[in-house]
Amino acid sequence: MTAAPEKTDAEPRVVLSARGLRKEFAGFVAVGGVDLDVHHGKIHALIGPNGAGKTTVFNLLTKFLPPTGGRIELLGQDITRTPPAKVARMGLVRSFQISAIFPHLSVLDNVRVALQRPNGLATQFWRPAGALDVLTPRAFELLETVGLAEAAHRLAGDLSYGRKRVLEIATTLALDPKVLLLDEPMAGMGHEDVAVVAGLIRSLAADRAILMVEHNLDVVAELCDWITVLQAGKILAAGDYVTVSTDERVRVAYMGTEDE
Numbered sequence: 001m002t003a004a005p006e007k008t009d010a011e012p013r014v015v016l017s018a019r020g021l022r023k024e025f026a027g028f029v030a031v032g033g034v035d036l037d038v039h040h041g042k043i044h045a046l047i048g049p050n051g052a053g054k055t056t057v058f059n060l061l062t063k064f065l066p067p068t069g070g071r072i073e074l075l076g077q078d079i080t081r082t083p084p085a086k087v088a089r090m091g092l093v094r095s096f097q098i099s100a101i102f103p104h105l106s107v108l109d110n111v112r113v114a115l116q117r118p119n120g121l122a123t124q125f126w127r128p129a130g131a132l133d134v135l136t137p138r139a140f141e142l143l144e145t146v147g148l149a150e151a152a153h154r155l156a157g158d159l160s161y162g163r164k165r166v167l168e169i170a171t172t173l174a175l176d177p178k179v180l181l182l183d184e185p186m187a188g189m190g191h192e193d194v195a196v197v198a199g200l201i202r203s204l205a206a207d208r209a210i211l212m213v214e215h216n217l218d219v220v221a222e223l224c225d226w227i228t229v230l231q232a233g234k235i236l237a238a239g240d241y242v243t244v245s246t247d248e249r250v251r252v253a254y255m256g257t258e259d260e
């Protein structure tokens, strides 16, 4: 028997897909039939004006909201009706805002607490001192990955805003995501932090897929391989930055003018 040819990077594989994704709230169509393919090794942006349905799509993909229609597949498995915690364990992980970190714990402990979740230790929060020590090497590895190792023993709450976001991303890596969903990762950041987080996101995309909602179009242009533009719950355009940014419908709908 001949083995199936292995997929190469030249032919990136779809790790997350949605077909006909739909969500109605009491008759109001927030997401009206969205098709999406997210590829391993690629950074995919979801953009669109306020109220376009970006957050709702994120909530549907991560199963925080049940869809009213359509189908979602993760790594070839139908997850349309799978509960959120299971979807996260399967590798679809969403980065929350910095409120997800514990400000009174050290940077290292934030990551160790995150690491105990996939190990099924979440219910043992009040364990004897030292019980998390076994997680320390892996926690340091993750802090190295995101460039926070030297801040390991600082209180998380004392980090700059941008570094808090970086720490939060490190805690999501504890779940070893195959697909990482980032909701406005650059929101509220200055130029310097944006550059740091952009570099981090690029490095994280090397061995996983990234889907991000991002309002900063400079970041999208610089970072993203593929862009899906939503408007009023539907896909207005999709393609690389040049394709979508020169699309007249996108310019009118998203940028708000035909002349810019």
Ligand SMILES: Nc1ncnc2c1ncn2[C@@H]1O[C@H](COP(=O)(O)OP(=O)(O)OP(=O)(O)O)[C@@H](O)[C@H]1O
Pocket (backbone or CB within 6 Å): 025, 028, 029, 030, 048, 049, 050, 051, 052, 053, 054, 055, 056, 057
């Ligand atoms: N739970 C809900 N109940 C009713 N309507 C909702 C609910 N959640 C979202 N909507 C509506 O669905 C539409 C899409 O909202 P959503 O938050 O997904 O848009 P968005 O593109 O993320 O917007 P923004 O950029 O402002 O965050 C909006 O009109 C919103 O008012």
